[in-house]
Amino acid sequence: MTSARARLPGARPSDARVVLDADAIRRAVRRMAHQILERHAGAAGLLLMGIHSRGVPLAHRLAADAADIERVDVPTGSLDVALYRDDYAQIGPRPLERTYFPVDAAGKTVILVDDVLYTGRTVRAAMEAVIDQGRPAAIELAVLVDRGHRELPIRADYVGKNLPTAADEVVRVHLSEHDGHDAVTIERAVQA
Amino acid sequence: MSVIDHLLDIRDLDAGAITSVLDTAEAFGDLASRPIKKVPTLRGRTVCNLFFEDSTRTRVSFEVAAKRLSADVLNFSAKGSSVSKGESLKDTALTLQALGVDAIVVRHHTSGAARQLSRWVDGKVLNAGDGRHQHPTQALLDLYTIREHFGHLDGLHVAVVGDVLHSRVARSLVQGLRTMSAGVTLVGPPTLLPMSAGSWDADVSHDLDPVLGKADVVYLLRVQRERMREQFIPSIREYARLWGMDRRRLETLADHAVIMHPGPMNRGIELTADVADAPNALIAQQVANGVAVRMSCLYLMLGGEHPIRR
Numbered sequence: 107m108t109s110a111r112a113r114l115p116g117a118r119p120s121d122a123r124v125v126l127d128a129d130a131i132r133r134a135v136r137r138m139a140h141q142i143l144e145r146h147a148g149a150a151g152l153l154l155m156g157i158h159s160r161g162v163p164l165a166h167r168l169a170a171d172a173a174d175i176e177r178v179d180v181p182t183g184s185l186d187v188a189l190y191r192d193d194y195a196q197i198g199p200r201p202l203e204r205t206y207f208p209v210d211a212a213g214k215t216v217i218l219v220d221d222v223l224y225t226g227r228t229v230r231a232a233m234e235a236v237i238d239q240g241r242p243a244a245i246e247l248a249v250l251v252d253r254g255h256r257e258l259p260i261r262a263d264y265v266g267k268n269l270p271t272a273a274d275e276v277v278r279v280h281l282s283e284h285d286g287h288d289a290v291t292i293e294r295a296v297q298a
Numbered sequence: 299m300s301v302i303d304h305l306l307d308i309r310d311l312d313a314g315a316i317t318s319v320l321d322t323a324e325a326f327g328d329l330a331s332r333p334i335k336k337v338p339t340l341r342g343r344t345v346c347n348l349f350f351e352d353s354t355r356t357r358v359s360f361e362v363a364a365k366r367l368s369a370d371v372l373n374f375s376a377k378g379s380s381v382s383k384g385e386s387l388k389d390t391a392l393t394l395q396a397l398g399v400d401a402i403v404v405r406h407h408t409s410g411a412a413r414q415l416s417r418w419v420d421g422k423v424l425n426a427g428d429g430r431h432q433h434p435t436q437a438l439l440d441l442y443t444i445r446e447h448f449g450h451l452d453g454l455h456v457a458v459v460g461d462v463l464h465s466r467v468a469r470s471l472v473q474g475l476r477t478m479s480a481g482v483t484l485v486g487p488p489t490l491l492p493m494s495a496g497s498w499d500a501d502v503s504h505d506l507d508p509v510l511g512k513a514d515v516v517y518l519l520r521v522q523r524e525r526m527r528e529q530f531i532p533s534i535r536e537y538a539r540l541w542g543m544d545r546r547r548l549e550t551l552a553d554h555a556v557i558m559h560p561g562p563m564n565r566g567i568e569l570t571a572d573v574a575d576a577p578n579a580l581i582a583q584q585v586a587n588g589v590a591v592r593m594s595c596l597y598l599m600l601g602g603e604h605p606i607r608r
Contacts, residue, residue: 186325189337189597198602201318202325238334 121293122278126267128288131250134266135164138248139171141264142217149178151243153214155185157232158203160221163283164250168219181208185218190231205235212240217263221279223249226260251290253277302599304416304423308434308470313477320442323587323594329366330589340369343400343600348390349426350376350406355561355585356426356436360403363592369600372399387411391418401600404428409466422599430466436560437470439591441478443584444515447556452479457509458500459485460519460541460568463492463530467560468519472500483509486519486541489530506541510550518543518559518568534567543569548576556580 126134146152149172156165162184169182186203188194218232233245248264253271271277271292280289302315311319329335345364347357357373364371374394387406394402401422404412409429416423427433445451456475462468462484472482482500484491495502503509510516521537531537543557557569557579565571574581 189339194339194601196602199322199598202322202597204325205328234338238332238337240333 122291123293124289125269125292126251126290128282131266131288131290134250135167136171138264138266139168139175142168142248143172143176143178145263146215148176149180151213151215152180153207153209153211153216153242154180154182155207155216155218155232155236156182157218157220157228158184158186160279160281160284161185161219163281164221164248165217165219168217168248183208185232185235187228187231187235190235192227192231207239210240211236211242214242215244215246216242217246217248219248221250221281222277223247223252223260223262223265224255224277226256226258229260230258250279251277302595304412304425305434305595305599306412306416306423306425307432308437308474308477311434311474311477313479316438316441316474316478319438319591319594319598320445322598323438323442323590326366326590326593326597327587329593330586336366336368338368339597340364340367340600343369344372344398345369345401345403345596346372346374346394346397346399347426348374348394348402348404350387350404350411351427353405353426355588356405357403359585359588360424360426360435360592363589363596366589367593367596369400369596372397387415388418391415395419395421401596424595424599427466430464430469432470433466434470434474435588435592435595436467437474438595439584439588440471440517440558440560441474442587442591443558443580444480444556446583446587447580448514451475454480454514455483455512456480456515456517457483457485457506457513458517458519459506459543461490461521461530462486462495462519463490464522465519471517472498476500483513485509487531487537507547507550510547510555511552513551514555516543516551516555516557518557520560520562521564521567538567542567543573545570545572548573551578558584561585 143149154165154169156162165182169180172178172180183206186205188200188202216236229247236242236245246263249262250266251269252262252265253269255273274295276293276295278291280287282288347360349357361371399421403424403426404415405426406428409431411428412423412425425432425434441451448454458468458472475482476499483503484495484500485503485506488504557573559581563574565574
């Protein structure tokens with residue numbers, strides 16, 4: 107979830123601080139993959155769904171780690187939640203990305219994957235989007251960073267890093283697939 | 299921010315806006331194959347289909363598009379309404395305004411009716427055909443269908459065949475194709491090409507056969523018998539012989555070329571039945587793509603209007 111930027115229009119970031127570097131991200135994703143396999147005693151019935159945009163490469167990294175750890179193939183797809191957001195009337199249309207379910211969601215344990223958990227509104231939209239594709243057995247949530255400030259009763263099942271933040275701070279997740287390098291930074295937004 | 303304000307004329311959209319409509323429509327195309335074909339995006343919005351001319355496919359296509367986005371849909375047709383009792387377009391518009399309609403899809407026999415309507419109401423207006431003037435969503439779904447088939451629009455060559463004079467479909471399509479850098483040749487008898495065809499930024503030919511070999515798309519326009527009160531062509535049979543697509547002409551097309559038609563087809567006039575059912579006819583895809591393209595237009599037009607409610 108990169109809505110931190112959307113929440114602070116016109117904000118000019120200053121003194122960005124790295125809170126997770128490439129190695130730390132790699133270890134955190136690896137640990138989450140272990141936790142997922144441990145909780146489910148393997149990968150049977152799992153479906154990883156990355157939320158656009160940076161949840162998608164994270165979901166594929168979790169799947170690659172799971173394949174490496176237990177030689178299991180976890181189906182991995184991508185989810186665009188723009189049509190399910192609750193701010194269409196306020197913010198307006200967002201560009202739509204491809205939603206792809208590699209297998210039928212019905213009866214699966216769907217693990218939603220996103221980069222930052224913040225207000226929880228993206229996750230609420232994602233749950234509705236998944237349920238419209240077929241009734242899953244369960245929905246779980248894996249995030250690289252939980253920065254707090256929830257506006258809905260939502261929590262993550264797998265967390266890369268809990269990062270206490272102030273509301274006027276901006277958390278950015280950079281992933282090599284999108285940004286050319288891996289890092290999580292936090293910066294205080296200065297109103298322009 | 300909405301990408302589109304009102305959708306009245308295809309020329310209101312530049313290449314970037316058209317690309318945005320087509321890209322968004324691609325995402326909506328996937329919805330048709332889901333078990334639940336609805337998304338909640340336009341919940342609470344009301345879309346009115348205001349049709350002063352008979353139309354089944356366009357109205358139904360807009361209705362399905364609005365319903366798949368969870369909008370409420372009102373159907374208002376001239377027949378059996380207060381319009382047949384002499385109510386003016388303006389009074390009808392003000393009535394819909396008072397009912398709190400967020401978008402009006404309008405088809406009217408007068409060119410410019412949609413633009414006039416957009417001056418009277420607060421909601422968004424989508425032109426579903428005004429007289430001989432414009433039919434922008436048909437052009438967008440045709441552009442979508444061509445792009446879906448070829449992967450791009452620029453550099454393609456499209457032959458638009460038949461009754462260009464009376465055709466709002468042709469006007470919007472040719473302008474849309476030119477915006478997207480595709481080339482166009484208008485083909486038809488001199489009586490059915492507009493006097494202004496020279497200013498259309500398209501080639502003009504009065505002979506179909508030489509055009510066919512170099513066309514990527516052959517777009518056949520419907521012979522609009524209801525608009526032809528004067529003698530534009532000697533006979534339907536002669537039209538079919540000179541301008542109709544038949545098996546012989548089909549074989550002179552390039553291997554990759556496709557046939558399109560906006561419907562409803564007059565089989566045996568614009569094209570023979572075997573051409574209509576040929577594997578390189580995209581006519582069924584055009585209809586199927588209409589819903590996704592209209593969903594895209596509604597989605598891009600109806601967001602971001604209301605102040606934040608807390």
